[in-house]
Amino acid sequence: MHADHVMGLPGLLASMSLLGRKTAIEIFGPEELEHFVKSIWHKTGTHIGFPVQFNVIDSTKPSLLLEMKSYKIEAFPTKHRIATCGFKIEELLGSWHLKPETKELFNLSYHEINMLKKGESIHRKGGVVVDPNTFCIAPLKSRSYVFAADTAFTPKVIDGALNASLLYHEATFMESEKSIAIKTMHSTASDAGRVAREANVEKLMIGHFSNRYKGLDGLLDEARAVFENTCLASEGETVSIDYLD
Numbered sequence: 001m002h003a004d005h006v007m008g009l010p011g012l013l014a015s016m017s018l019l020g021r022k023t024a025i026e027i028f029g030p031e032e033l034e035h036f037v038k039s040i041w042h043k044t045g046t047h048i049g050f051p052v053q054f055n056v057i058d059s060t061k062p063s064l065l066l067e068m069k070s071y072k073i074e075a076f077p078t079k080h081r082i083a084t085c086g087f088k089i090e091e092l093l094g095s096w097h098l099k100p101e102t103k104e105l106f107n108l109s110y111h112e113i114n115m116l117k118k119g120e121s122i123h124r125k126g127g128v129v130v131d132p133n134t135f136c137i138a139p140l141k142s143r144s145y146v147f148a149a150d151t152a153f154t155p156k157v158i159d160g161a162l163n164a165s166l167l168y169h170e171a172t173f174m175e176s177e178k179s180i181a182i183k184t185m186h187s188t189a190s191d192a193g194r195v196a197r198e199a200n201v202e203k204l205m206i207g208h209f210s211n212r213y214k215g216l217d218g219l220l221d222e223a224r225a226v227f228e229n230t231c232l233a234s235e236g237e238t239v240s241i242d243y244l245d
């Protein structure tokens with residue numbers, strides 16, 4: 001519920017309404033969020049022209065928020081002065097595809113086709129083995145994006161970000177302001193690098209910088225000293241998450 005994380009929400013939803021949105025939206029957040037957003041709308045006479053459903057997240061343990069056909073979203077606790085969560089958006093793997101000749105080559109049954117689609121090998125009597133690695137095309141590796149802002153260094157984020165394609169981690173301070181980072185329960189750029197390294201992520205993006213830093217190169221250098229593949233979050237910039245090898 002800290003200001004820099006919720007103040008924009010009533011206005012963002014109001015803008016969507018003004019732009020003609022009619023589709024319902026689901027909001028996940030702390031218990032106080034619904035009252036906060038609705039009281040701003042009420043005080044400002046704002047009408048929202050689509051259904052808004054608020055869902056409370058239990059920030060004490062990891063939880064599944066949403067599971068769709070091709071992706072899921074999970075929340076996990078971070079470490080801050082108030083209840084705060086990080087989020088993981090993860091692609092769900094598609095099925096294996098049979099190579100064109102496979103079905104006829106083995107005269108596959110319906111059951112066998114389903115086994116191969118799940119990536120399972122078929123072992124027939126007489127020693128015939130149909131290995132999906134040879135006779136199918138594997139699904140693309142799933143990509144994932146993890147967001148963790150307003151958090152001190154914590155193994156909980158390492159667990160939440162394990163093997164992510166891209167981790168956004170706050171780096172409010174540099175090591176030179178370590179004592180303020182500890183007091184305010186924020187991270188240094190070096191902390192963010194350590195989380196990325198220990199979680200074995202592909203790429204790290206740092207953000208949520210204190211406005212005391214006029215240039216951001218120092219923060220970037222500090223994170224890169226721990227985890228090389230780091231970039232700075234920059235408003236309006238798009239970073240694409242490519243399929244990994």
Ligand SMILES: [Zn+2]
Pocket residue numbers: 002004005149150208
């Ligand atoms: Zn914040």
